[in-house]
Amino acid sequence: MRLVQPLLKGGMGLDEALAKRRTVRSFSPAPLTREQLSQLLWAGQGATDEAGFRRTSPSAGALYPIDLLAVIGSGSVEQMEAGVYLYESRTHSTTLLVEGDHRDELARASLSQFWMAKAPVSLVVAAEYGRVASKYGQRGERYALLEAGHVAQNIMLEAVSLGLASAPVGAFVDTEVRNLLCLEARISPLLILPVGYPK
Ligand SMILES: Cc1cc2nc3c(=O)[nH]c(=O)nc-3n(C[C@H](O)[C@H](O)[C@H](O)COP(=O)(O)O)c2cc1C
Structure with missing residues (x-):
């Protein structure tokens, strides 16, 4: 499904967003708009050239090992069905991978951090090391981990700019999250970012 076009100008100033960013673990159930979801995904991995070869986050050798997924709850994003989207x-655009509201299971897989399930949306930053290993060998894994950090920070700052809040969650059982998101074994979930209006 095609997303609404992201805004390439405007929003909060970078310094203000940096100063305001906090890990937030309490969210209002208010839904996000499709524009907000579009902007968050674009901030993490959106294309920034005409051909779509370059992105908002840098990538070693422009090989882009990061995948970005959205776990969306029922009634959590206006005019979007609950599900797991790539x-x-x-x-x-987004592709629906799994139907249904899986926020509770995601929170359980995250060592029962149930506060996460209250966020309307959780973005999941995942890596496929193989995409960089062919060029960089073992060092490719390090590059992919660094890139996951770039992507996550972009999303967290974008959330602040949109009047939203987020949290980085690294404590989860990889296999459980992978199964829940129907990811192939070669894709490693690295960080989960619940996003919503702070409560
Ligand atoms: C890699 C990473 C993993 C984290 N994992 C969790 C987590 O599983 N649960 C959680 O509540 N916070 C988690 N945090 C958030 C930190 O606790 C938080 O960033 C820290 O307390 C500093 O607060 P601030 O982000 O508000 O500045 C994580 C942060 C990072 C960078």
Whole structure:
């Protein structure tokens, strides 16, 4: 499904967003708009050239090992069904991977951090090391981990700019999150970012 076009200008100033960013663990159930979801995904991995080859986050050798997924609850994003969606940078669109509201299971897989399930949306930053290993060998894994950090920080700052809040969650059982998101074994979930209006 094609997302609404992201805004390339405006929003909060970078310094203000940096100063305001906090890990927030308490969210209002208010839904996000499709524009907000579009902007968050674009901030993480959106295309920034005409051909769609370059993105908002840098990538070693421009090999882009990071995948960005969205776990969306029922009534959590206006006019969007609950489900697990994969973001496609080049076309700025989402593909539905799994139907249904899986926020509770995601929180359980995250060592029962149930506060996460209250966030309307959780973005999941995942890596496929193989995409960088062919060029960089073992060092490719390090690059992918660094890139996951770039992507996550972009999303957290974008959330602040949109009047939203987020949290980085690294404590989860990889296999459980992978199964829940129907990811292949070669894809490693690295960080989960619940996002919503702070309560
Ligand atoms: C890699 C990483 C993993 C984290 N994992 C969790 C987590 O599983 N649960 C949680 O509540 N906070 C988690 N945090 C958030 C930190 O606790 C938080 O960033 C820290 O307390 C500093 O607060 P601040 O982000 O508000 O500045 C994580 C942060 C990072 C960078």
